[in-house]
Structure formats: structure tokens, C-alpha cells
Amino acid sequence: MIGLAVLVFGLFYLIGYDLPFDENPDFNAPLFTDVLIFLMWLFLIGGVGLAVYSMVKDYRSSKSEAVVNGVPVRRIFRITWLILLAVLVLTFLLGGSDPMLINGENYADWLWLKLSDMFVITSLLMLLAGIGAVCFGATRYIRKKQ
Known part of the structure; x- marks a missing residue:
């Protein structure tokens, strides 16, 4: 997967990256944009599928x-899982929805x-x-070792 991602990103940046966009020549229209978007969708769907499969398998076992x-x-x-769902809901509710200026458009x-x-x-x-858990585990390991 990493090799495929490196290959697609390499193609995206190295071949046809400087092609001008037809509607506005100030922007680029890279040649391999569709391939890159397809790969990212594939990774997203695969990742979500594996996460759901892992959750179901772990729950059953x-x-x-x-x-x-x-x-x-x-x-x-x-x-x-409950904390993750709570954090997702909370960050959705607290997340910003103010309009943004992107590529000159609102x-x-x-x-x-x-x-x-x-x-x-x-x-x-x-x-x-995760960083906190690793630090906590490392300090507990060091204390037990002494």
C-alpha cells in the first residue's frame, strides 16, 4: 500500500503537474488527479471496512x-469505543462552520x-x-523495573 501511494503521488507530482486548468489558467490541473482521488477513496473505504471488521471480530471474541x-x-x-464516539459527536457539534475562502471562491x-x-x-x-498512554506505560514500566 505504501509503495502504491508513493507511486501515485510520484505520478501526480512529476508528470503533468503544471498543466493549466482550462477554466482558469492561474490554477494547475494535474494529469493524475483522478487516479489520486480514486486511490484515496479506496484507502478510505478499505480503512473503514477494516475498522468495522476489527470491531466486530474483537467484540465477538x-x-x-x-x-x-x-x-x-x-x-x-x-x-x-464509547469515548471515541463521544469525542466524534462532541467535535462535530463544536466544530466550526464559518465559510472559507478557497481558491478565490467562498x-x-x-x-x-x-x-x-x-x-x-x-x-x-x-x-x-496515544502519546499520553505511551508515556504513562513507559513510566509505569520503569517504576516496576526499579
């Missing part, structure tokens, strides 16, 4: 084992502005939570 090696697997699974589609804010803010919060 965790039903029989509520606690594994003293770790409450089922509770952690449910809390993680973009005011309320839904897409809210969704983009939701995904960007949620991604940043998840990255911070």
Missing part, C-alpha cells in the same frame, strides 16, 4: 473472555466544514491520547 490475565478486556473495549457547505473539523480535531486528540 471478547464476549467469552471478560478478563484476560487480570485485564478487563471487555470493559476496556467498550469504554474505548466555500460554505455547512456539513463538510463541520465534518472536516470533526475529523481533524478528533485525530489530534487521539494522537495526544
Whole structure:
């Protein structure tokens, strides 16, 4: 997948990137734009499909084992998904929907502005939570080792 992404981005930037846009020659109309958009849709659909498959598989396998090696697997699974859904809803509600000036035109589609804010803010919060979890785990490991 990484190789395919590198290939498509390479084609996008290196071949026909400077072609002028027919309606406005001040903008570029890269030759491989459609291929890049198709690949991104493919990655998005594949990623969402794998996430749903993983969630269903983990949920089915965790039903029989509520606690594994003293770790409450089922509770952690449910809390993680509930927090993620709550953060998605909260960031959607709090996300901005003010019109933006893009390529010289006013973009005011309320839904897409809210969704983009939701995904960007949620991604940043998840990255911070992951960094926090790694730091917390590392400090607990160091304390146990001493």
C-alpha cells in the first residue's frame, strides 16, 4: 500500500503537474488527479471496512473472555469505543462552520466544514491520547523495573 501511494503521488507530482486548468489558467490541473482521488477513496473505504471488521471480530471474541490475565478486556473495549464516539459527536457539534475562502471562491457547505473539523480535531486528540498512554506505560514500566 505504501509503495502504491508513493507511486501515485510520484505520478501526480512529476508528470503533468503544471498543466493549466482550462477554466482558469492561474490554477494547475494535474494529469493524475483522478487516479489520486480514486486511490484515496479506496484507502478510505478499505480503512473503514477494516475498522468495522476489527470491531466486530474483537467484540465477538471478547464476549467469552471478560478478563484476560487480570485485564478487563471487555470493559476496556467498550469504554474505548464509547469515548471515541463521544469525542466524534462532541467535535462535530463544536466544530466550526464559518465559510472559507478557497481558491478565490467562498466555500460554505455547512456539513463538510463541520465534518472536516470533526475529523481533524478528533485525530489530534487521539494522537495526544496515544502519546499520553505511551508515556504513562513507559513510566509505569520503569517504576516496576526499579
